[in-house]
Amino acid sequence: MDTQNISARPHAQSRNGGENHPSRRTRAHTRSGGVIHDNARHTTRFTVIGNHLAQHAELSLLAIGLGVHIQSLPTGALIDIRTLAARFPEGKTRIAAALRELEAHGYLRRTCERTSSGRVVTRTVSCNQPGRSGATDGPEPKPRPERPARREGEPPRRALPAVPQPAYPAPDLLRSAFEVLAGLRRGDPRLLLSAAEVEHLTPGVAAWLERDLPPSAVHHALTADLPSEPLHRPAALLAHRLAAQLPPVPPFRAREAPSDAVRHPLHNCETCDRAFRGPEPGTCGGCRPRTP
Structure with a gap:
């Protein structure tokens, strides 16, 4: 009963000791309480988003989500504050603040331009990778200088x-x-x-x-x-x-008539008996003889 089957093939051993085995990874993440990804490959209707946006250390969660939404829209889609407020429940004030965050970090460029008809419109450009523009309507912008790393214990810079x-x-x-x-x-x-x-x-x-x-x-x-103490x-x-x-x-105010306007009294025309206004009685404008 203790004879071994020497003809059976030994189990294949992985080169890294089985660290990539799905069940072992799942157990390890479960023990540590971390996230477990259940990913499927996208073949249609997907957008490539950089981790520099999805995991940005200074942008708010609303700004990150709004930046992802804007990058997923087709060219020509409206992303003004009114349109976004009608699409999302956050309201105009919070959406406007999130747009300013994206603009401050280079994910949006907004400029006011005057059209040929004289109307001023806002042109918005979405950048999926700030500092490396693929647009052909101007020179490539210089890369943004990296900010120094925040020291431990130093409070993060709050948005205005x-x-x-x-x-x-x-x-x-x-x-x-x-x-x-x-x-x-x-x-x-x-x-x-x-x-x-x-x-x-x-x-x-x-x-x-x-x-x-x-x-x-x-x-x-x-x-x-203003307070007398220093303004931080x-x-x-x-x-x-x-x-x-x-x-x-x-409030809207209608234009008032000039106060010095003279309102003449009513008179009956001596020729056609029609009423007309004038300083003195006589004939109306239709019956008054015209001078050549």
Whole structure:
């Protein structure tokens, strides 16, 4: 009974000791509590997404999901705030903030252009790999410099609060808003803003100016009653004021008639007996003789 079958072939041994065996991998992941992937190969209706976006260390979860959604859309699809807010339940404010995150990290490029008919439109370009553009309508951009690694214990940089958006971002309106922000530091040196912060706050100031407010009124609203202690994040404070203190849209007012307009009394024409207005009685315009 203890005779071995020497004619049986020995079991094949893997070169790495069976580390790639599915059952062993599953047991190992189950013990550690990690994710287990049940993947199937896609052959149709799929989009290649880089891990630099899906696992981005600084983007919010909403920005990552919105970036993946935008990269999966066909060319020409609408990705404005109103269209995305109708598609997703997050609302215009959170979607606008997520778009600004993607733009700040190079996944979106938005520029205002004027068409041949004079209308200003926003051109949006989605980049699936920032710093390495495959577009042929311009020179290839230089690679973005890598940020230094965050030290252990150092708090991550928080995104600025969302600001209101103007209904019609005309170039003159945005230029006036930029001048308001650039002039804040003249009254208070603590309100020195970076170029990125000014770009983030400009639409919010434009939304105030769009409500028939002069630049001096916006300047006063942003600088009045500031705390006396040092401002660690002045751009965040300004963004909060732009959103929390946004004035309402002024009511529509019909153009009034000039106050100095003279309203003549009614008279009956002495020829046809029709009523007409005039300073004195006589004949109406139809019966009045015309001079050659």
